[in-house]
Each structure stands twice: as C-alpha cells, then as structure tokens.
Amino acid sequence: MDPGNVKDNLEGPAETTPPPVTPQPAGDTGAVGKIPDTPEDLKHRPRQTPAPSVKTLAVRSSAWAISGNLTQQGIRFASNLLLTRLLLPEAFGLMTIVNVILTGLLMFSDIGIGPSIIQHKRGEDQAFYNTAWVVQIIRGFLLGLAAIVLVAPLLYLVGGLVSKNADGSMPVFADPQLLPLICVGALSAVISGFNSTNIFTTNRRMAIGHLTVMEVTVQTTGILAMASWAWYYHSVWALVGGSLVTAWLKMLLSHAMLPGGSNRLQFEREAFDDLIRFGRWIFLSTAALFIAGQGDRLLLGIYVSKAVLGVYSIAYFLSDGLSLLIGFVTRRVFLPAFSHVARDNPDRLRQNYYKVRLRLDALTLPAAGALMVMGSDVVDLLYPDKYAEAGWMLEVLAIRVAFACTLPTAVNCLLAIGDSKSVFVGNLGKTITLLAGIPIGWHFGQMTGVVWVIAFSEMGSLPILWWRMSRHGLLSVPREALAAVFVALGIAVGMAISVLLSWF
Secondary structure, eight states: OOGGGSOGGGOOOOOOOOOOOOOOOTTOOSOOSSOOOOHHHHHHSOOOOOOOOHHHHHHHHHHHHHHHHHHHHHHHHHHHHHHHHHSOHHHHHHHHHHHHHHHHHHHHTOOOHHHHHHHSTTTTOHHHHHHHHHHHHHHHHHHHHHHHHTHHHHHHHHHHHOSSOTTSSOOGGGOTTHHHHHHHHTHHHHHHTTOOTHHHHHHHTTOHHHHHHHHHHHHHHHHHHHHHHHHHHOOTHHHHHHHHHHHHHHHHHHHHTSOSOOOOOOOOHHHHHHHHHHHHHHHHHHHHHHHHHHHHHHHHHHHSOHHHHHHHHHHHHHHTHHHHHHHHHIIIIIHHHHHHHHHHOGGGHHHHHHHHHHHHHHHHHHHHHHHHHHHHHHHHHHSOGGGTTHHHHHHHHHHHHHHHHHHHHHHHHHHHTTOHHHHHHHHHHHHHHHHHHHHHHHHHHHHHHHHHHHHTGGGGTHHHHHHHHHHTTOOOHHHHHHHHHHHHHHHHHHHHHHHHHHTO
C-alpha cells in the first residue's frame, strides 16, 4: 500500500488567525490600522511553521502504522515458530482457553474509552481524559475480581456438565491448571487499568511513531521473557508470565515515553456522562464481538481435545495476520482521519473511504486469495509434522480473512460519524451466525464442518454494515464488487505458485 495516496480530501478547512493590529503612533495622521512592515522587519521576523494538515498526518501515520505492525507481526510469528518447538500442542490449547476467557472479561466491560477520547471534541481536555483514566482503573480492578469470583464457579459448572468432549477426550475446562492460569493472567487487566490515556491522545493526534516505538519495545521484551521461560521450564506458565511482563512494561512506558499531560485522579460528571453515552453501544458491540471472535474456540473446547484445539489455534494464528494488520491500521490511522473529515468536511467522507479501501484491498485481498490454495504448503514448510492438520484449516479460514480485511474500514468509518449502534448490530449478526452455525457444522461434518462455518461467519455482519453505510450515503456497490476481483487474482497467483513448487 502507498500511504501517500491518502489525498488532499482528508484536509479540513484551514484555520486562519487575523494579524494583530499595531496601535498607531500619535504623530501618524494618514495611516489606518497597522504600520506597514519595512523590509528590515520582514527580514528579522521569525518564520511560522504551519501545523501539518490531516493529509500529511495520515500519510506519516500510515507509514508508521504499517511498518510498525509488520515488525510486530514478524516478531510474533518468529516467537510462534520458536514456541511450537518448545511446547506441545496441548499447551497452546490450554492457553487458548485462558486467552478467550480473559479477552471475554475485557470485552464485556469495554465502554469505548479509547474511541471516545479519539472521537470526542473534548478528547484532549484534562478533565475529560482524567475522568476516563479513573474509569479505566476501576474497570481493571473489577476485571481482576471477576476473574476470581465469576470464572471459578463457571469452570466448575462447565466441567461438571461436560465430562467428555464430543470426540471422547477430556474437556479442557476440566484441566486443573486452567483456573490458576486465569487468575494469574487476570493481573494483566489490573495492571493495564493504569495505562496512561496518552496512548489515546497520541493516537488522536495521529502521532503514531511514538506508539509504534513503545509497542515494539514492549512486545520484544515480553516475547523474550516468554521464550526464555519456555526454553527453561517447557511449561504453559511461560505464556502467562510473558503476558504479565508485557502488561507491566506497557503501563510504565505509556507514562514515561508518550507525549501529553500527566494523569491524575479527577472525576467530572459531564465527562463521565459523555463517555457512557458514546460507550453504551461500544459495550454491547464488543460483547457481541467477543462471542463472534472468540466463540469458536470456546465451543471447540467442548467438542475437541486440547491437542486438536492447539492445532486449530495455529491455523487461526496464521490466518489472522492480514486482518490484524488492517484492523490495526484502520483503528490507529483512519479512525482519527475519518473523524477529522466527518467533523470538518463530511461531504468528502465517502470519497475518502473508498480511496483508502482501494489501497487496502489491493494490498491484502490477493494475499488472502493466495492463502486459500497455499495454506498446506505454508504449514508444511514452517511447522513440525504434529501441526500438519493446520494446513487445510488455514486454507479454509483464508475465506474469513478476505471478509475480515474489508470490514474494519467500514466499522471505523461508522464510528467516525458517531454511529456505534450500527457496529453493535453488525457484530450481533456475526455472533448469531457463529453460535447457530457451529453446532450444525459439527453435526454434519465434525471439525471440517465447524471450520467451514467459521470461514463464512463474517457474512452475518456484512449485509448489516452495507445497509447502514447505504443509509448514511457511504456505500458504492460496484466498488464493493471490486473486492472479489482482487481475491480471484490472488487465487490464480497462488495456484500458479503451487504448480511451480510441485515441479521442484
């Protein structure tokens, strides 16, 4: 993608400040207003550097976001390759459930603090972001408490109801390590509650370079801690320990590295009401998104063994790279950029949206198409034989990736105009599709049927988001159809590469 193609339409109207009027000297009878500047005055006057335009910020932020995310994904991928050689598939299966439950607690309590600060006109007002920080701290402590008070009886209940999985194996929910792993892992939510709100104000200003440096530093340190622990102990606790190191370092660096004001304990009722008013639909949306995004692994914990779940988690990890990249770039760059356009020049929002989509689709959809025919080759090349079944799963899940690469831009465009309700309805549609489809898929095709249902689960939200975009005058059906052309191109290229590889 060429971030430089985010054009001038992202610019709002330039602000102008009238020049100060210099008082007239008493003896000057003919001049009106300011005395004209002499050439000597102009020579010595300091030059004023204009503030960068939204277009300039978007270009710069896109470059930082893409390079930073690709770096993070490379580090993540390398650590995954290393950890699969140090830990058994059962460890990944167990940690999958830990991550799903902790992610569920986070998402079921999300009131959209970050998007509120980015989108709200008072996002950089001290009283507003300090109130958001107080709410964030309280939420972190409640999450830690919920992990102990709510999860323990839930695991006991599920373990009692499901004595054996559908394939005859012991359910992962009955593993004695699961509860202590969750309770210790929940400390990361408490630590993250103290993260500086400068994370969000820096994002609002589109100063992505600061965030990128911080996040790469945090991720690298956490992965080194995780890999060292796994190499020495070969235990699933390495994965939890690494997450705690990551959370602690991110909290410290968010206060030390990022520009902006210091947070302090302050509560303003008006700011709180604004946070809740915008965040109520974010709360419902992320709750639905959790079930839609993590429900497959929760249900598979009932149907299959830890080893099979671990293999599936590897396939999902490999397939998720492109959609994570798009989600990251749209959230970090285009949500604040679209918000600027929506506030200053809303008539240009549709045009800007499809300019962004064209570049993102051309970057990601051919890769998703190629993955649909080359997934087995990728897994065979990179992973030990015990993960070979992830190959066909990756090829099927690449269909989900193609859908997932087009939706985050639409979601953030709707958030930019304040329509968080539509995002909730879209996530709800995906959730219903997934929860209804997985049992049906298992009945007719067991694991194969489930993976195919997951691959098409995004279809539950796509028509809803299109409908809402159309209501706002933001949808172009011919332009949406162009996405299929990019996918078909990727499939053709992938087939050609597979044929070439078969000759060697």
